[in-house]
Amino acid sequence: MSSVDRQLDDLKAEITSEIPDDITVSDVKYEGPELVVYTRDPKKFAQQGDLIRQLASKLRKRITVRPDPDVLSHPDEAREQIMAVIPEDAGVTDLDFHADTGEVVIEAQKPGMVIGRHGSTLREITQEVGWTPEVVRTPPIESSTVSNVRSFLKQERDERRDILEKVGRQIHREEMQDDEWVRITTLGCCREVGRASFILSTPETRILIDCGDKPGAEGEVPYLQVPEALGSGANSLDAVVLTHAHLDHSALIPLLFKYGYDGPIYCTEPTRDLMGLLTLDYLDVAAKEGRAPPYESEQVREAIKHTIPLEYGDVTDIAPDVKLTFHNAGHILGSAVSHFHIGDGLYNVAFSGDIHYSDTRLFNGAVNDFPRVETLVLESTYGGRNDYQTDQEDSERKLKEVINTAHDRGGKVLIPAFAVGRSQELMLVLEEAMREGDIPEMPVHLDGMMWEATAIHTTYPEYLRDELRDRIFHDDENPFLADQFNHIDGGEEERQEVADGGPCIILSTSGMVTGGPIMSWLRHLGSEEDSTLTFVGYQAQGTLGRRIQNGWDEIPVSRDGGRGNTMKMKMHVETVDGFSGHADRQGLENFVRTMNPRPEKVLCVHGDESSVQDLSSSLYHDFNMRTFAPKNLETFRFK
Amino acid sequence: MSSVDRQLDDLKAEITSEIPDDITVSDVKYEGPELVVYTRDPKKFAQQGDLIRQLASKLRKRITVRPDPDVLSHPDEAREQIMAVIPEDAGVTDLDFHADTGEVVIEAQKPGMVIGRHGSTLREITQEVGWTPEVVRTPPIESSTVSNVRSFLKQERDERRDILEKVGRQIHREEMQDDEWVRITTLGCCREVGRASFILSTPETRILIDCGDKPGAEGEVPYLQVPEALGSGANSLDAVVLTHAHLDHSALIPLLFKYGYDGPIYCTEPTRDLMGLLTLDYLDVAAKEGRAPPYESEQVREAIKHTIPLEYGDVTDIAPDVKLTFHNAGHILGSAVSHFHIGDGLYNVAFSGDIHYSDTRLFNGAVNDFPRVETLVLESTYGGRNDYQTDQEDSERKLKEVINTAHDRGGKVLIPAFAVGRSQELMLVLEEAMREGDIPEMPVHLDGMMWEATAIHTTYPEYLRDELRDRIFHDDENPFLADQFNHIDGGEEERQEVADGGPCIILSTSGMVTGGPIMSWLRHLGSEEDSTLTFVGYQAQGTLGRRIQNGWDEIPVSRDGGRGNTMKMKMHVETVDGFSGHADRQGLENFVRTMNPRPEKVLCVHGDESSVQDLSSSLYHDFNMRTFAPKNLETFRFK
Ligand SMILES: [Zn+2]
Ligand SMILES: [Zn+2]
Ligand SMILES: [Zn+2]
Ligand SMILES: [Zn+2]
Numbered sequence A, B: 001m002s003s004v005d006r007q008l009d010d011l012k013a014e015i016t017s018e019i020p021d022d023i024t025v026s027d028v029k030y031e032g033p034e035l036v037v038y039t040r041d042p043k044k045f046a047q048q049g050d051l052i053r054q055l056a057s058k059l060r061k062r063i064t065v066r067p068d069p070d071v072l073s074h075p076d077e078a079r080e081q082i083m084a085v086i087p088e089d090a091g092v093t094d095l096d097f098h099a100d101t102g103e104v105v106i107e108a109q110k111p112g113m114v115i116g117r118h119g120s121t122l123r124e125i126t127q128e129v130g131w132t133p134e135v136v137r138t139p140p141i142e143s144s145t146v147s148n149v150r151s152f153l154k155q156e157r158d159e160r161r162d163i164l165e166k167v168g169r170q171i172h173r174e175e176m177q178d179d180e181w182v183r184i185t186t187l188g189c190c191r192e193v194g195r196a197s198f199i200l201s202t203p204e205t206r207i208l209i210d211c212g213d214k215p216g217a218e219g220e221v222p223y224l225q226v227p228e229a230l231g232s233g234a235n236s237l238d239a240v241v242l243t244h245a246h247l248d249h250s251a252l253i254p255l256l257f258k259y260g261y262d263g264p265i266y267c268t269e270p271t272r273d274l275m276g277l278l279t280l281d282y283l284d285v286a287a288k289e290g291r292a293p294p295y296e297s298e299q300v301r302e303a304i305k306h307t308i309p310l311e312y313g314d315v316t317d318i319a320p321d322v323k324l325t326f327h328n329a330g331h332i333l334g335s336a337v338s339h340f341h342i343g344d345g346l347y348n349v350a351f352s353g354d355i356h357y358s359d360t361r362l363f364n365g366a367v368n369d370f371p372r373v374e375t376l377v378l379e380s381t382y383g384g385r386n387d388y389q390t391d392q393e394d395s396e397r398k399l400k401e402v403i404n405t406a407h408d409r410g411g412k413v414l415i416p417a418f419a420v421g422r423s424q425e426l427m428l429v430l431e432e433a434m435r436e437g438d439i440p441e442m443p444v445h446l447d448g449m450m451w452e453a454t455a456i457h458t459t460y461p462e463y464l465r466d467e468l469r470d471r472i473f474h475d476d477e478n479p480f481l482a483d484q485f486n487h488i489d490g491g492e493e494e495r496q497e498v499a500d501g502g503p504c505i506i507l508s509t510s511g512m513v514t515g516g517p518i519m520s521w522l523r524h525l526g527s528e529e530d531s532t533l534t535f536v537g538y539q540a541q542g543t544l545g546r547r548i549q550n551g552w553d554e555i556p557v558s559r560d561g562g563r564g565n566t567m568k569m570k571m572h573v574e575t576v577d578g579f580s581g582h583a584d585r586q587g588l589e590n591f592v593r594t595m596n597p598r599p600e601k602v603l604c605v606h607g608d609e610s611s612v613q614d615l616s617s618s619l620y621h622d623f624n625m626r627t628f629a630p631k632n633l634e635t636f637r638f639k
């Protein structure tokens, strides 16, 4: 008998002794980080109000109770009873019964009403029907990503259960090492922006944090081949943790499955969906540019299948000696500061991922409050001594001026933007400006994956800023559903129509004018003297965006990406900064200054060489911490 | 055709074109780092004085020329001709013909006379007989280690050639990586003394430097199991380099072969022999103390079989991108500062191993002159701010006082000492003191492996200090052969006789009174009030030596190591320091100050925490270098 089986037997005995005699426990199993308790008396279990919570705190495990398959009522009957319990306003759009696990997935427009106060409605459902309800939101804006992911996971349900059981047994395996140490190895993202990738290791466990590409530097991927990464086999990793979906953190996650990795990926639910969207697009772009993609869409599906989504604040066992907790990072939807508690109080490490410290329209500011943290791995994108940005109020004022001026000329405003994050922030700015009359009402066209990304945002309002979340719950106030927003889904024909029409605002990918529909918009509008091209994000060296910013006025217009004709740029060109998703220098300092507790050590990463050096030496002088500006391929030991 | 075969074909063509038309090249092969050229015309080759040297410098390879087996003269005939060429005074004791490679091994008391001025006699031999001569020294004092190693290697000749060919092809493989970096990973010996073990790695190559145990801390072995060490397979290492034979550097080298390592070990020839002696003794001691030894004597033989001995100053390719050069370290016989030249001028790292900076009687001081060196890994045993030692002249004066005092009382002097290094230094001190009349002539008894170790020293006089080497060449001046030295080879009976006799000096292992014949000597002499126990080396915490130094006078005397009787210590106890094999604080500073060129970075290792911290911060302040006091399990990147 394996040690995990012994452990499960012990847990079963303990649970049986803790609960009333008339409730039977037929089986206990691990599924990923959760302990699943099967019972022949699901209704009685549900009647004991706090029982599950008490068990969870007693056993220090996440517990789910499920009915034995043979005590289940028939789905048709259960469906009627469930619909009778749930208030009509919840807007249930689908019920999906899974007899294999006794779960019923309820898709509703207002999940909160299905859950009820402190889960009371859910408990009521179980008391009535025995089935274990699980609730997901019906996207307020239809999202093909969300529906594809959901139907894919449904189709792969059996295999996924096998994966979860295997992962669960791995997590709860017996600890074999009596040595104690904690190390971080840098595989990328040091003295550079891009290819984020780190290994956190103990004698028992190895965890990969992020696995991204480096934009604008093809081939500069994380050092995955060294022995301390995948050199000793992809399955020598216990877990992969993804801080957020941006490609410089996620692009090569699916590659791990091509290399034979077969373990879990921990991230938030929106990060999972956005990763799916962005990595598939990454493959598309590679194909269009004639580059061999490093993996196939099959591996993206594998990544999704192996994802174990966690919510902010959930303390989760991911290895015998490691607990992971995600916290809001304020950077993009689902972005997470990742906190690792190692050993039984031995050591704590937080990886900031990318952060925005102050609140924005879209997100609350990054969390920097932890029970304990000795070492912080901190992004430093704007860590340079002069990287103080205009504050957003000024930026918004300037943007509105630019729009008004173009409008007065009868021109259009074309804004290159990334699909995820800043586009949604701009949508909120524009919606409010029109509502308040700061700029005239006019159409705002969204081209590229922006609409889809917005739809994903509305599927997960829990991850948005409090006030915004509340507004989204009321259909008539959901700012993303405002009338002026138009999804460009009619291709070139629709673009031509827009180009021929009156004043409007166009947000289009790619954000650095390196491809995508923005190229088409430049063909349509480039020679319009009344219109304005407006940059709102960082334009990297070597991109067309940067060149136009610098005054280039010959831009390529061939449709097939070849080196064909150029056209003369006649549009006005403006730059409005201050809309970054990253904390600026002040924000980074504030994040550390107000951090509770203050870490002993800070590793400054995710910034170019001078930025990490500046930030590292300032934090050292100001806060008297040990700070480092690591290189790639180094290993730091903390215990 | 593999790239190595293509390379060999090209080399054969180039050599053929470089040499006179009447000399044929029948084959070229790699054997370890050497290129072996087979010819049907060995005599003509030898006639072309400088030809081999010219080829070597042209091809930048170490070249050996060997005759085709079928052109060889009969050994009986060759033997006569060879003996006619070599001067009689050379004292040839053996000729050993190997028809498979056309080599003849000549064992002689005076190898220099067999070699002749700039190798002239060797060339004459080949011109006469065609065979390729190789010369080894007949040990002036019979050494069972040396003769065992030699006869073992003779017996394993065929397998050894296979190993060398395989290693040679590995060394000369095509470089596959276009990335460039240089890293050092610490597996032990950081903020501690013992378990020396480091990995030097590039994208192409991984080299293990040393693999020792930690004396007095059983079970604290190097972190070999981590992925960057053997975690990705023992054969992911390209080479093992051993700086010297002390067990804190060598004890676990044979273990690598138990773990499946099958590659080369680079060290000097005396280090190979001493490693054989010391690791076999290490197994013996483990067995006697009832501990399970980590490997068997079989693995010691594997280690010897896989050793490729290098001489000081030989620049040797050990990987496609790494050249290794050993330099005298002044610490023990064969100890080497190991200099690695990486890439084509990319980077240079020197590992000091253990060093003694100033000259001693036995050795020249450590070399610190290199073509280039950017990073130095420096031992710091006496790196503490107060670790200045008495200089040796004062120490010798004190030792002579101690001896004279005991002699005047009619007592004996018992000195616990390590077998290798300091014992031989003391022998030189005592021999001179008696010769010059500073102390009375009396027997000096050598017990334990000391005699054997001394025999190994006399086999390799090239590794000793210049003047000493010259003296050893003259039988009548070899100080180790002085009449007063007596090898205790008669066991307890002989010890009893010595104990019953008059004044004398006894050197016996172990050096820290943790076992070995010193225990027997304490039983015999411990209660003699006229005799003196004299410590000349560091006594570690927890050893009996340290306890006696601190005034303990109850010492265990049971013969079987059990917790039986104790006896009252009545001997005088004296400590004479200054005979260390390690540079003291001043020596370490001098080594760095006079180093040419000065390194940019210094990693201070092989010292307890305060020693490495003290040395690191002093070197930083005094010489403005970047200095580090690494922890075990860290990785530093230099390029
Ligand atoms: Zn189903
Ligand atoms: Zn990001
Ligand atoms: Zn990023
Ligand atoms: Zn040593």
Ligand SMILES: [Zn+2]
Pocket: B194, B196, B246, B248, B249, B354, B606
């Ligand atoms: Zn040592």
